[in-house]
Amino acid sequence: MLRVAELIRHASAQLLARGEINDPLLEKHVVTVSRVTMSPDLKLATIYVMPLGGADEPEVLKALDRHKKFLRGELAQRINLKFAPEVRFRIDDSFDNVSRIDALLNSEKVRRDLESSGAPDDEQQEDGAA
Numbered sequence: 001m002l003r004v005a006e007l008i009r010h011a012s013a014q015l016l017a018r019g020e021i022n023d024p025l026l027e028k029h030v031v032t033v034s035r036v037t038m039s040p041d042l043k044l045a046t047i048y049v050m051p052l053g054g055a056d057e058p059e060v061l062k063a064l065d066r067h068k069k070f071l072r073g074e075l076a077q078r079i080n081l082k083f084a085p086e087v088r089f090r091i092d093d094s095f096d097n098v099s100r101i102d103a104l105l106n107s108e109k110v111r112r113d114l115e116s117s118g119a120p121d122d123e124q125q126e127d128g129a130a
Contacts, residue, residue, distance in 0.1 A: 033048070061089055072085070
């Protein structure tokens with residue numbers, strides 16, 4: 001499943017990067033294909049995408065859904081599988097999660113806690129390593 005998902009990710013990213021989909025909205029946006037998940041029977045591929053800067057997410061999803069049949073056909077030609085998987089598109093929210101976690105780790109409260117507990121941990125690690 002992981003190998004097929006990675007093949008589909010590469011092929012769909014190439015299709016979007018090279019502008020092989022004739023849609024004015026998709027031509028205006030740079031769309032990143034961050035990951036692909038496959039169903040256990042390999043008949044459904046969920047492609048997680050993110051437009052650059054997160055702009056016009058709903059419109060980009062609608063545009064990709066309009067070209068779903070074309071994308072499925074192109075993927076079938078590029079990837080040698082018994083069945084061409086159905087594709088569906090979702091916005092990848094992992095970018096939002098990463099930025100939220102990064103903001104939490106850089107907050108003053110966490111920084112203060114790390115600074116106050118950082119020195120004793122370093123001494124304990126040195127004692128244990130010796």
